[in-house]
Amino acid sequence: MQFNEYKEMVSKIKLYDYASLLNIGRKWGKIENFTASKMKIAVIGSASIQLITSVLRALLTKYDIYAEIYEGEYNGIMMDVFDDKSKLYEFEPEYIVMLPDYRDIESYCPSMLSDFQEIQTSVNDAYEQYAKIFERIHKILPQTQIIVSNFVTPFFEPLGNLATNYLFSKRSFYRYMNLSFTKNHPKYVFVLDVEELAEFIGKKDFISESAYFFNKSSFNLEYIGFYCDLIARQFEAFSGGARKCLVLDLDNTLWGGVVGDLGYDGILLDPNDPEGEAFLAFQRYILELKKRGIIISVCSKNDEENAKEPFEKNENMILKLSDISSFVANWDDKATNIRRISNELNIGIDSMVFFDDNPTEREIVRTYLPEVKVIEVPEDPALYTRALDREASFEWTQLTKEDIGRVETYANNNMRNMLMSSCVDYDDYLINLQMIVESKFPADAEIERFVQLTNKSNQFNLRTQRYSEAEIIGMKGNNLYELLAIKLEDRFSKYGIIGCVVMKFVDNYCFIENWVMSCRVLKKGVENYTIERIVEIAKKHGCSKVVGEFIPTKKNSMVRELYTTLGFELENDKAGLENDKASSKRYILTQEKMINYKQTYHFKEVRK
Amino acid sequence: MIINELQAIFREIFDNGDMVITRETTADDVEAWDSLTHLQLIMEIEQAFKIKFKTSQLKNMPNVGAMIDAIEELRNK
Numbered sequence: 001m002q003f004n005e006y007k008e009m010v011s012k013i014k015l016y017d018y019a020s021l022l023n024i025g026r027k028w029g030k031i032e033n034f035t036a037s038k039m040k041i042a043v044i045g046s047a048s049i050q051l052i053t054s055v056l057r058a059l060l061t062k063y064d065i066y067a068e069i070y071e072g073e074y075n076g077i078m079m080d081v082f083d084d085k086s087k088l089y090e091f092e093p094e095y096i097v098m099l100p101d102y103r104d105i106e107s108y109c110p111s112m113l114s115d116f117q118e119i120q121t122s123v124n125d126a127y128e129q130y131a132k133i134f135e136r137i138h139k140i141l142p143q144t145q146i147i148v149s150n151f152v153t154p155f156f157e158p159l160g161n162l163a164t165n166y167l168f169s170k171r172s173f174y175r176y177m178n179l180s181f182t183k184n185h186p187k188y189v190f191v192l193d194v195e196e197l198a199e200f201i202g203k204k205d206f207i208s209e210s211a212y213f214f215n216k217s218s219f220n221l222e223y224i225g226f227y228c229d230l231i232a233r234q235f236e237a238f239s240g241g242a243r244k245c246l247v248l249d250l251d252n253t254l255w256g257g258v259v260g261d262l263g264y265d266g267i268l269l270d271p272n273d274p275e276g277e278a279f280l281a282f283q284r285y286i287l288e289l290k291k292r293g294i295i296i297s298v299c300s301k302n303d304e305e306n307a308k309e310p311f312e313k314n315e316n317m318i319l320k321l322s323d324i325s326s327f328v329a330n331w332d333d334k335a336t337n338i339r340r341i342s343n344e345l346n347i348g349i350d351s352m353v354f355f356d357d358n359p360t361e362r363e364i365v366r367t368y369l370p371e372v373k374v375i376e377v378p379e380d381p382a383l384y385t386r387a388l389d390r391e392a393s394f395e396w397t398q399l400t401k402e403d404i405g406r407v408e409t410y411a412n413n414n415m416r417n418m419l420m421s422s423c424v425d426y427d428d429y430l431i432n433l434q435m436i437v438e439s440k441f442p443a444d445a446e447i448e449r450f451v452q453l454t455n456k457s458n459q460f461n462l463r464t465q466r467y468s469e470a471e472i473i474g475m476k477g478n479n480l481y482e483l484l485a486i487k488l489e490d491r492f493s494k495y496g497i498i499g500c501v502v503m504k505f506v507d508n509y510c511f512i513e514n515w516v517m518s519c520r521v522l523k524k525g526v527e528n529y530t531i532e533r534i535v536e537i538a539k540k541h542g543c544s545k546v547v548g549e550f551i552p553t554k555k556n557s558m559v560r561e562l563y564t565t566l567g568f569e570l571e572n573d574k575a576g577l578e579n580d581k582a583s584s585k586r587y588i589l590t591q592e593k594m595i596n597y598k599q600t601y602h603f604k605e606v607r608k
Numbered sequence: 609m610i611i612n613e614l615q616a617i618f619r620e621i622f623d624n625g626d627m628v629i630t631r632e633t634t635a636d637d638v639e640a641w642d643s644l645t646h647l648q649l650i651m652e653i654e655q656a657f658k659i660k661f662k663t664s665q666l667k668n669m670p671n672v673g674a675m676i677d678a679i680e681e682l683r684n685k
Contacts, residue, residue: 213663
C-alpha cells in the first residue's frame with residue numbers, strides 16, 4: 001500500500017468510529033512507500049499506550065506526517081527520563097508526548113480544611129515532579145518539544161457541591177493543578193487541553209471506570225479517535241501547518257438572505273430576530289478570531305458594490321470593511337478567487353480556511369484547492385460558530401505580538417495598495433512609505449520571534465533550515481555565528497521582526513546558513529538592505545568571500561534567482577557544498593565585488 | 609449465529625481470512641492474541657453487538673465460548 005492510499009483511507013473514517021480506526025491502525029505495516037515528512041515522537045502514557053500510538057500514527061497521516069513512534073511505559077517514565085542512557089534518549093525524539101492521569105497526583109491532594117498555604121504547597125510539590133521531568137528531558141534533548149496533557153478532573157467528588165466552595169477539595173486541587181500547568185510550563189512544553197475534550201464530549205461518557213479497572217486506561221477507549229485527533233492536530237501546527245486566514249462567504253453566511261435581492265437594509269441581521277441574532281453571534285466570533293491574529297477575508301459571488309454596502313451602511317453589522325484584509329466580490333468561481341486572495345495577501349493556499357453555506361461552492365473548493373480547509377457548514381446559522389470552532393482550524397504553537405499586529409498590517413496593506421496606484425512609479429511609492437529599517441543581533445526577548453519566523457517561513461526561505469530556540473541561544477555565545485534580526489516599520493504600521501539571517505564563518509569565508517523573510521514585506525528593498533549588512537559584517541570578520549546557497553522546496557521558488565539578482569555568481573563546482581541535495585545551488589560573492597558592494601533601497605531611516 | 613459474527617471479527621483483527629474459531633479456541637491457540645489484540649477484540653465486539661461487557665465478564669474470558677456466553681447474557685437482558 002502507498003502512503004497516500006493509507007492517508008486516503010484514514011481521511012474517510014469518522015473520529016467516533018473507533019473500530020475502523022483500530023483496524024486502519026493495524027494496517028500500518030502494509031505501507032510501502034513513505035513520501036511524507038518523517039517525525040520522531042515518543043509517547044509516554046498509561047497502559048493503553050499502544051492503542052493510542054497506533055491510532056495517533058494513523059491520524060497523523062492526514063497531515064502528511066509519517067511518525068516513527070517510541071512507546072514509553074508510564075510506570076517506566078522515571079527510568080526513561082532520569083537515566084541518561086535510557087532507550088528514550090537513544091531514540092532522540094523530536095517530540096515527547098506525556099499523558100498523565102489525575103491518579104498520578106492524587107496523593108498530593110491537600111487534607112480536609114487545609115489552609116491556603118498548605119494547599120499552595122501541595123500544588124507546588126505536585127507540579128515540581130513534572131517540572132523536574134521537563135527540565136531533565138530539556139537538559140539532555142534541548143531541541144525536543146514536550147507536549148503534556150492536563151488532568152481530566154474526575155466527576156466523583158466526596159464533598160459534593162461543597163467541593164467548589166473549598167480550595168482544599170479534590171476537585172479544586174485538580175483544577176488548580178491544571179492552572180499551574182498553564183502558568184508555569186516552560187516554553188519547550190506545550191500543554192494539551194484534554195480536560196476540555198472530556199468536558200465537550202461529556203465526562204459521564206469520556207470517563208470509563210471499567211476501562212481503568214480493566215486496562216488502566218484513563219478514558220473510555222471508544223473516544224480514542226477524538227483523543228488522538230487532539231494530539232495529531234497539534235502536531236499539524238508544530239510541523240508548520242498552522243492556518244492563518246479565514247475566507248468567508250457573505251449571503252446566508254454573514255447575514256440572512258441575498259443582499260443583491262434584498263438590499264443592504266433588507267438582509268436579516270435584526271438582533272430582535274432569533275435568526276438575525278445567530279448571524280450576529282457568528283460575526284462576533286469572527287471578530288474575536290481577528291483579535292487573536294486570524295486574517296479575515298471575503299469571497300462572494302456578488303457585485304462588489306452590493307457586497308460592500310452592508311459593511312458600510314447596515315447599522316447592525318459587527319464586522320466592518322476595515323476588519324477585512326482582502327475583499328473579493330465578483331462572479332468568478334471561488335477556487336479562482338481564493339487563489340487571488342492568497343496572492344493579494346501573500347499567504348499560502350494551505351493556510352486558508354473556507355466557510356460558505358453553499359455546498360456546491362464547498363465542493364468546488366475541495367476539488368480544485370484540496371489544500372484549503374473547508375468547513376462543513378450546518379444548515380442552521382445558530383450552529384455556525386460551533387461548526388467553525390470545533391473544527392479547531394486555527395491551532396497554533398504560540399501567539400506573539402507580531403501575530404496580533406499582523407492583522408492590522410494586512411488591513412493597512414490595502415491602503416498601501418491604493419497609495420501605490422496614486423504614485424507615479426514604484427520608487428516614488430517606496431519613498432512615500434517612509435520606511436524605517438533596523439538590523440541588529442536579536443535581544444533575548446526577540447529570540448522567540450526570531451525562531452518563530454525562521455521556522456514558519458516557507459516562501460522567502462533560502463535553505464529552509466529549522467532551528468530550536470535552544471540552538472539559536474547557543475549561537476549567541478558562539479564566535480562562529482552571527483545573527484541578524486531585521487525590523488521594519490512604515491507610516492502605516494510597525495511590522496516588528498520580518499527578516500532573520502544566520503551567518504556562519506568557515507575558514508576565510510562567510511556562509512549564509514539561513515535567510516528568511518516574512519512575505520508581508522516583499523518588494524520593499526529589505527532584501528537589498530539585508531545583503532548589504534551581511535557583506536558588511538563579513539568584511540568586519542575579515543572574510544574574503546560570501547557564500548550563499550539555495551535549496552529548492554515546493555514553496556520557495558520565489559527566491560530561486562535571489563543571489564544572482566544580488567550580484568552573486570553561481571558556482572558550478574559543488575565540492576564542499578553544505579548540503580548534498582543535487583538540486584541545491586551555491587553562489588559566491590567574490591572579494592572584488594565585496595569591496596564597494598552597494599544595493600538600492602529607499603528607507604527614510606536606517607538604524608543598525 | 610454469534611460465533612460466525614465473532615469469526616469475522618477475529619479474521620479482521622488477526623488479518624487472517626482463513627481463520628476458524630470454535631468455542632474452545634483460547635489465546636494460547638492464536639499466536640498474535642496478546643493483551644493488545646484482546647483489548648481490540650473486546651472493543652470491536654462491543655461495537656458490533658452494541659453491548660458493554662461487565663467487569664466480571666471482562667476479567668474472565670478464557671476462551672471464545674466465554675465470549676459467546678457473555679454476549680448472550682447481555683443480549684437476553
